[in-house]
Amino acid sequence: MEEEVNHRPRLVVIGNGMAGMRTVEELLKLAPALYDITVFGAEPYGNYNRILLSPVLAGEKSADDIMLNDESWYAQNDIRLHKGKSVTTVDRRRRVVVADDGTEEPYDRLLLATGSNPILLPIPGRDLPGVVSFRDLHDVGRMIEASERSKNAVVIGGGLLGLEAANGLLKRGMDVTVIHLMPWLMERQLDRTAGDMLRQSLESRGIKFAMPGETKEILGHGRVESVQLADGTILPADLVVMAVGIRPNTALAKSAGLHCERGIVVGDTLQTYDARIYAVGECVQHRSQTYGLVAPLFDQAKVCANHLAELGYARYAGSQVSTKLKVTGIDLFSAGDFSGDEESDQLVFNDPGRNIYKKLILKNNRIAGAVLYGDTMNAPWYFQLMRDGTDVSAIHDHLVFGKPHLGDSGHGAGGSIAAMADETEICGCNGVCKGTIVNAISDRKLFTLEEVRAHTKASSSCGSCTGLVEQILAATVGGDYSTAPKVKPLCPCTEYTHDEVRRSILDHGLKSIPEVMAFMEWRTLNGCHSCRPALNYYLLCAWPGVYRDDKQSRFINERAHANIQKDGTYSVVPRMWGGITNPKELRAIADVAEKFEIPTVKITGGQRIDLLGVKKEDLPAVWADLNKAGLVSGHAYGKALRTVKTCVGSEWCRFGVQDSTALGIKLEKMCWGAWTPHKVKMAVSGCPRNCAEATIKDFGVVAVESGWELHVGGNGGVKIRATDLLCKVRTEEEVLEHSGAFLQLYREEAHYLERTAPWIERVGLAYVKERLLEDPEGRRALHDRFLESQRYAQHDPWAERVQGADREEFRLMAMAEVSAA
Amino acid sequence: MNLWLEVGRIDDIPPLGARVVRTTRGNVAVFRTAEDKIFALDDRCPHKGGPLSQGIVHGGRVTCPLHNMVIELCDGQAVAPDRGCTASYPVRIVDGVIAIELTLTESALAEPTLAACP
Numbered sequence: 001m002e003e004e005v006n007h008r009p010r011l012v013v014i015g016n017g018m019a020g021m022r023t024v025e026e027l028l029k030l031a032p033a034l035y036d037i038t039v040f041g042a043e044p045y046g047n048y049n050r051i052l053l054s055p056v057l058a059g060e061k062s063a064d065d066i067m068l069n070d071e072s073w074y075a076q077n078d079i080r081l082h083k084g085k086s087v088t089t090v091d092r093r094r095r096v097v098v099a100d101d102g103t104e105e106p107y108d109r110l111l112l113a114t115g116s117n118p119i120l121l122p123i124p125g126r127d128l129p130g131v132v133s134f135r136d137l138h139d140v141g142r143m144i145e146a147s148e149r150s151k152n153a154v155v156i157g158g159g160l161l162g163l164e165a166a167n168g169l170l171k172r173g174m175d176v177t178v179i180h181l182m183p184w185l186m187e188r189q190l191d192r193t194a195g196d197m198l199r200q201s202l203e204s205r206g207i208k209f210a211m212p213g214e215t216k217e218i219l220g221h222g223r224v225e226s227v228q229l230a231d232g233t234i235l236p237a238d239l240v241v242m243a244v245g246i247r248p249n250t251a252l253a254k255s256a257g258l259h260c261e262r263g264i265v266v267g268d269t270l271q272t273y274d275a276r277i278y279a280v281g282e283c284v285q286h287r288s289q290t291y292g293l294v295a296p297l298f299d300q301a302k303v304c305a306n307h308l309a310e311l312g313y314a315r316y317a318g319s320q321v322s323t324k325l326k327v328t329g330i331d332l333f334s335a336g337d338f339s340g341d342e343e344s345d346q347l348v349f350n351d352p353g354r355n356i357y358k359k360l361i362l363k364n365n366r367i368a369g370a371v372l373y374g375d376t377m378n379a380p381w382y383f384q385l386m387r388d389g390t391d392v393s394a395i396h397d398h399l400v401f402g403k404p405h406l407g408d409s410g411h412g413a414g415g416s417i418a419a420m421a422d423e424t425e426i427c428g429c430n431g432v433c434k435g436t437i438v439n440a441i442s443d444r445k446l447f448t449l450e451e452v453r454a455h456t457k458a459s460s461s462c463g464s465c466t467g468l469v470e471q472i473l474a475a476t477v478g479g480d481y482s483t484a485p486k487v488k489p490l491c492p493c494t495e496y497t498h499d500e501v502r503r504s505i506l507d508h509g510l511k512s513i514p515e516v517m518a519f520m521e522w523r524t525l526n527g528c529h530s531c532r533p534a535l536n537y538y539l540l541c542a543w544p545g546v547y548r549d550d551k552q553s554r555f556i557n558e559r560a561h562a563n564i565q566k567d568g569t570y571s572v573v574p575r576m577w578g579g580i581t582n583p584k585e586l587r588a589i590a591d592v593a594e595k596f597e598i599p600t601v602k603i604t605g606g607q608r609i610d611l612l613g614v615k616k617e618d619l620p621a622v623w624a625d626l627n628k629a630g631l632v633s634g635h636a637y638g639k640a641l642r643t644v645k646t647c648v649g650s651e652w653c654r655f656g657v658q659d660s661t662a663l664g665i666k667l668e669k670m671c672w673g674a675w676t677p678h679k680v681k682m683a684v685s686g687c688p689r690n691c692a693e694a695t696i697k698d699f700g701v702v703a704v705e706s707g708w709e710l711h712v713g714g715n716g717g718v719k720i721r722a723t724d725l726l727c728k729v730r731t732e733e734e735v736l737e738h739s740g741a742f743l744q745l746y747r748e749e750a751h752y753l754e755r756t757a758p759w760i761e762r763v764g765l766a767y768v769k770e771r772l773l774e775d776p777e778g779r780r781a782l783h784d785r786f787l788e789s790q791r792y793a794q795h796d797p798w799a800e801r802v803q804g805a806d807r808e809e810f811r812l813m814a815m816a817e818v819s820a821a
Numbered sequence: 822m823n824l825w826l827e828v829g830r831i832d833d834i835p836p837l838g839a840r841v842v843r844t845t846r847g848n849v850a851v852f853r854t855a856e857d858k859i860f861a862l863d864d865r866c867p868h869k870g871g872p873l874s875q876g877i878v879h880g881g882r883v884t885c886p887l888h889n890m891v892i893e894l895c896d897g898q899a900v901a902p903d904r905g906c907t908a909s910y911p912v913r914i915v916d917g918v919i920a921i922e923l924t925l926t927e928s929a930l931a932e933p934t935l936a937a938c939p
Contacts, residue, residue: 454902454903455902460889461888524879524880525855525879525880526837526855526879526880527879528877528879528880528884529876529877529879529884529889529891532877532879533877551835552835552836552837552838552877552878553837553877555877555886556875556876556877556886559875560875564872564875564886564887566869566871566887568871568872568875808833808835808840812840812841812842812843813828813829813833813834813840813841813842813851814826814827814828814829814842814843815842815843815844816826816828816842816843816844816845816923817844817845
């Protein structure tokens with residue numbers, strides 16, 4: 001008799017570690033009831049966070065703290081857990097796995113997540129009691145036990161794991177010596193300078209080093225007593241920790257006849273040579289790479305789950321990895337090529353007095369690698385630049401000093417996150433302190449920035465503290481993965497990134513939100529509040545004049561053409577071209593304010609007047625009165641051109657060298673009504689005194705005697721950023737052409753809700769210059785596309801609504817004279 | 822005492838949209854999903870009182886326009902990990918006419934709505 005017709009396919013997972021369970025978790029998110037799942041784990045526990053073994057050893061966390069899924073989790077998810085059982089046989093013909101106690105489980109799909117084994121040096125005495133590796137809770141237990149009974153510990157291996165073990169044992173009161181074969185520590189991640197600094201710092205804590213040193217033999221009668229080096233030195237030892245490296249555990253896969261090299265060989269779908277068998281984690285070899293860090297495991301888990309869930313579109317293309325040392329009080333980061341060659345440049349910052357060292361390797365104006373010691377605040381930024389391949393030539397001069405103003409605007413971190421008090425406020429918007437974030441991360445087992453945002457609200461508003469929150473996450477959970485920049489999907493409704501979605505819209509001629517969602521296999525029925533406005537904008541930008549704006553996919557402000565306030569009323573800001581107004585307009589504004597009993601009238605920072613506290617039902621009537629005086633929408637509510645701020649320029653000012661007001665008005669007349677990825681502010685100053693503050697605007701123009709300087713990418717908001725100088729031009733026509741082209745480039749290529757400042761930091765000023773300056777024809781084409789799109793955008797939305805468009809939006813559905821409850 | 826109040830027709834609400842019914846007790850937001858299911862909630866976000874009627878409707882949920890808290894339309898519960906709940910009202914539709922049930926006792930507010938959760 002063959003299988004029953006309707007039974008669920010059986011998924012068997014071998015390995016109850018982080019990679020295997022992360023894959024199962026991802027799978028449950030995608031297809032909760034698709035499989036009948038069985039898990040084999042050789043260890044006698046549920047699933048725990050292996051990268052936190054070091055803090056457990058150091059006594060900073062308990063074993064319970066690092067549990068990820070306790071046994072009730074398996075029960076809740078209907079997963080059979082065989083704990084404490086090792087699978088010894090995979091019978092691929094019968095599709096059955098057999099464990100050492102005889103347990104048999106049949107499978108339809110098999111997932112191998114067998115992890116890795118510690119490498120044991122082939123030296124005499126390695127089997128003596130008292131010699132341990134550092135891989136699992138059992139090892140940690142043995143080490144803690146030894147530390148309670150005895151004095152001397154020797155750690156063989158001065159790599160990441162060895163040093164974390166040494167630090168833990170030191171904290172447990174042992175006398176620790178590290179034997180390392182190489183002349184400096186962590187030679188696979190650090191250059192000599194950083195390696196020596198690390199050694200010094202560890203020595204000052206009390207760890208001794210024998211290096212370069214080769215272990216010859218472990219001596220002892222019945223249990224370990226000492227370690228002998230090749231030079232004859234003898235180190236007394238009650239405990240020896242071998243931490244010289246790990247090797248993918250391929251034994252089971254090999255015995256099953258699966259193709260293995262250093263690891264189990266898998267393709268981009270994480271399938272082995274047997275298509276029914278998947279493999280993830282440290283046991284895997286993908287494109288000749290094996291990985292021993294957790295970020296790649298999580299990437300693999302996601303892709304593998306996608307295929308197990310029968311979605312079948314995700315691809316794993318390998319991971320870029322970085323390293324952090326989990327030793328409290330030591331900030332260290334390494335990624336990529338940290339030594340460089342003849343073709344590369346090095347930027348080095350060395351401040352021995354403060355124990356800070358930073359080295360960046362640049363190749364073709366791009367970051368190829370980084371070593372940071374003592375100050376790792378900017379690690380995520382460097383890593384992001386490296387992964388994105390951003391051209392950094394424009395910021396070359398200050399690159400090594402870090403991202404300007406990271407953590408500024410009142411959230412200032414004086415340097416090390418570790419040294420920060422628990423009461424330090426991290427997120428000023430939501431009043432979240434460091435301690436709250438740390439507790440949430442530990443108590444709720446959070447792994448990602450998104451999870452921290454959801455649970456604590458930190459970094460979920462203005463985002464200026466994102467860097468700090470990422471640092472706290474890294475410091476609390478170990479860092480390897482939290483700092484790993486991901487190719488971020490547009491939102492949780494899709495796997496695809498902003499760029500991929502934009503490209504598909506153009507390449508496949510997608511013309512509506514439902515078309516995009518169907519074509520790109522959106523996970524949700526009609527998206528969410530993040531993706532719908534983004535898609536609406538992308539379609540609008542891609543198909544000017546063709547795409548029909550989807551009102552229900554716009555944030556309320558753009559639906560109501562006014563700014564919602566905390567009490568549900570709205571604010572109204574009429575456009576004042578270049579900040580110029582007149583008695584007639586002012587009279588109309590005064591009349592409207594009185595007639596509709598508008599409680600607050602305020603001058604804005606953008607040289608306009610804001611009427612605050614207007615009832616939604618009154619909006620069309622307010623606009624009608626303003627329209628009569630010639631006032632139109634100022635788009636103060638939109639991801640759109642806001643204002644062009646000007647000074648009075650040469651018309652009045654004794655210092656003015658050009659007519660900045662007139663140019664400002666021309667710019668505003670050309671650009672108003674344009675929808676953009678985020679709000680856009682402009683300014684024109686009539687002389688270099690720059691009274692219009694043009695150098696903190698998205699596009700700023702500063703008059704000089706011989707013409708105009710054009711500045712881009714400024715921001716006066718959450719993170720103040722001064723503009724970059726784009727170029728100098730002579731005529732007003734050139735200003736208009738450059739500004740139109742700049743706006744269009746931004747419109748076509750930035751991500752939705754990305755201001756020009758972060759956009760330029762992401763793509764690099766060099767790229768913007770290449771498109772706008774080195775390619776005059778391309779610039780003109782961009783400008784033409786901008787003007788073409790403006791043909792359809794420049795209709796006053798207020799006037800349209802005064803005429804009756806969207807009438808229902810501003811009306812109550814019903815009034816009821818009942819008092820319920 | 823219960824009162825079924827006719828507030829308008831399904832077509833009065835745009836798909837993935839909402840309209841406001843003003844009662845002496847306060848505003849009630851009436852939502853319409855993509856599948857033409859109708860839900861009625863107090864027009865107050867449990868977080869800081871934001872008008873849910875002005876939010877973006879997606880699936881069976883609405884996102885508050887003030888601070889992006891996401892609320893289930895079927896029962897007014899905030900989506901985890903956020904917490905909070907806004908009152909929901911039973912809805913009845915006869916020949917395209919929407920009626921919502923207003924009650925005089927608070928406890929009845931917790932009863933399930935007539936429309937099923939998606």
